[in-house]
Amino acid sequence: MTPEATLARFRDYMVGPARFMNLLSCFELGLIDALREQPGLDAVALGNAVGAKPDAVEQLLHLPVKEGFLAYDAATGGYSLDALARLPEADLQRVLVFLDLVKVTMLRQLFYLTESVREGTVVGLKEFYGYDGNLFGAVAEHKDLRESWATAMDAGTARVDPWFFDNVDIPAGARVLDLAGNTGLGAINTYRLKSSPGLRVTTFDLPEKEQECLENFRTHGVAEHCSFLGGDVFEEVPTGFDIVLIRHFFTLFDKSEVLRILRNVNKSLDVGGQVNVLVPVYQDDVRDHDSRSVDFYPAFFLGCAMGQGGPQKLSSWSGWLEECGFEVTKVIVEDPAAIPADALPLQAVLTARKAA
């Protein structure tokens, strides 16, 4: 890369926050909705429609026009949807949910990324919310964080969960442990999507989740087949299971913690017992492949969610499993061509069995 090209790349970085918020603000102000309802409005009419000064409306609309999202007619001064007119509503909604997640859980907090990395905690949550801890604790106390986060997570799970269960074998009548299964929704999905005579699914999480979890099992009519065990994955994992599912969990931790968990899981299983791990991955050579996750997750996990953790390269996840006494038997990575072009993570399922 020439110095000239390097400087041009830096320029892309410089404008990242401004571009992000300029675009989102066009939606937040209602400018896009107004144009969808009434194409051809000019800046004055739009300003009246959304309660903003026409001068500001004009400034904000330069970028979506440049981008080809909107069209501008210099003769009339009117704006209309361009590429946005051809975007299916469901796609746009998914994108807007994610943009809101970035705004609420990241934009300000990232200011303290360097401090968060030094201290290993999310300094931004402390600074802006007075909250000592991680995002998952903070969402319980702060409605704005929770609403943005929960909506985005639901959307993400809706895409990934069916794919995960499509790629996991659960033999008839297996005894399945959903590790860090929270309040049971993973167990419920497991039972529903992989049901077989005698299948039993157990949610394992901190004891305080038990009541809500059991309620969920009753509500969803699976209380006969699902159960809850309280405990701490860093201490001990319960025995008596054929298959352990570990989903959306390892990215919260650094290597040493992941190894502690995996060793406990290994100890809990009989030889041949299986673990299925769902994790987002970076491509092993971040330069050669579709490495879209790299643009987002390090900053998200370090500066906004945990102060640690993050996805790993596939070779790291595999290596860590083997380091803890597993033999990796199957690896499936999402096909970048098969997920929406706006989606960031490439999820992987790693299946491994306890080696002799």
Next chain:
Amino acid sequence: MTPEATLARFRDYMVGPARFMNLLSCFELGLIDALREQPGLDAVALGNAVGAKPDAVEQLLHLPVKEGFLAYDAATGGYSLDALARLPEADLQRVLVFLDLVKVTMLRQLFYLTESVREGTVVGLKEFYGYDGNLFGAVAEHKDLRESWATAMDAGTARVDPWFFDNVDIPAGARVLDLAGNTGLGAINTYRLKSSPGLRVTTFDLPEKEQECLENFRTHGVAEHCSFLGGDVFEEVPTGFDIVLIRHFFTLFDKSEVLRILRNVNKSLDVGGQVNVLVPVYQDDVRDHDSRSVDFYPAFFLGCAMGQGGPQKLSSWSGWLEECGFEVTKVIVEDPAAIPADALPLQAVLTARKAA
């Protein structure tokens, strides 16, 4: 643009803040400096060098490796400078100054862009600094804002000022008014770069600037040729001048304010009197040209600096001059190929004379 391509563009927007801060944090932590001093360090050595956990170092370095800024040797786990090794130090310093400006004056404040547009004030300054007013007032009270801002402005001025004076004719012995000339540095530069027998330059600004301005004139040895007049451009512009310079000023205002100022300037001049306006411009067709400013300035002026204002299209600046009784005689726009690839603004000089 297909829906697929539109979604991919949205993805670029989503990752803008994360990419920005991930990259900057690599510099802030000292990772880049450590690699410059000692190429080949691995994540553990780097973590020791900068006081961060190796896991976090590895996460943050994925992006600059993907980008080609750094190289990663999978065999040794060592990192080294790649494109960054070929970037002249002065270029890198200029880039870092701008990245810091974005972080300090924009990243958090942009969270309130929508509110700032609705209210016409910089809500982010109120929220994060308890400051009612614009960035230029806030820098006087807040050291972090001031240091970041002043450093970036000095760098910007160093590039633009010589170019401005190269493109402005000031006849020998002219009487020049530097409108909104602050504490006199523009007048001093004018006298030095365009000096001629009998040239007189007067700084016009709010009366409270007078003392510091006159001190500056004395310090720079131009007190004989430069003077100060106190007043308010929205009320009245002093008469008795051949040439008025208006630099770095109009972008602070919306159209109605710019027209009020221009009308006052017109009133103050004799027919044939000249005005030279230095302003950043958007290309008239933001889709067809190098429109890099559009990515940055609307969000900056509306959400971070003023709650209003911003650059305009060249046709708008020209049209406004004509609306106020001027005839535009010369327009010069920076050549995108002649400014550094990381630089955002395209500055323009519009020269106009008072029409009969």
